[in-house]
Amino acid sequence: MTETSGPLVGHVHSDDLPWVHIGPVGLQVLRVSADTWVVRNRFEAGFQLPTHKHTGGVHGYTFSGRWRYKEYGIDYVTGTFIHEPPGSIHTLTIEEDSDILFIIEGAFIEYDADGNISGVVDGESTLNSYYALCDDAGIPRPQGILS
Structure with a gap:
């Protein structure tokens, strides 16, 4: 059997990525590609995102805490x-x-509260916001996020 090596595995270590804050939300962007984005959030108790949907699937893992989707009643x-x-x-x-x-x-x-679209967020806009928050805080922009 002949093995060929493909492209290098992309990687970034979370210790090398700064946390930035938008009010009660901490944000760390781990990866952004054309169709997928990976973020880690630290939310303060009582925070609520606007009602929303995603055009693709979402996977999530809870490292700590307790949260829910208001509509489903599951912690x-x-x-x-x-x-x-x-x-x-x-x-x-x-x-x-x-x-x-x-x-x-x-x-x-x-x-919004009336069911009208009030905003669209994707990987590129999230990365741009992350970089702007880094810039505002005087934190060097991290490397290795794009793939």
């Missing part, structure tokens, strides 16, 4: 792995300080 606690199918509409609500890793395919579409 996701430390050690919980979730999968959101594309198109599910929900409102992420943080019950306790939480540290969560999300692997997101496609875009995040936000809705």
Whole structure:
């Protein structure tokens, strides 16, 4: 059997990526590609994202804390792995300080209280925001996030 080596495995260590903060949300961007973005968030208790849906699937892992989607009534606690199918509409609500890793395919579409689209977030816009927050805090932009 002949083996061929492919491209090098992309990698980045979380210790090499700064945490930036937007109010009660800590953000660390681990990877951004054309169709997938990976973020780690540290949310303070009481925080709630706007009601939203994703155009692709989302995987999440809870390192610590307790959170839920307001519509489903299920608490996701430390050690919980979730999968959101594309198109599910929900409102992420943080019950306790939480540290969560999300692997997101496609875009995040936000809705206002009347059900109108109020914003669209994707990997590129998240990375641009992350870099801007690094710049504002005087933190050098990390390397190795893009793939």
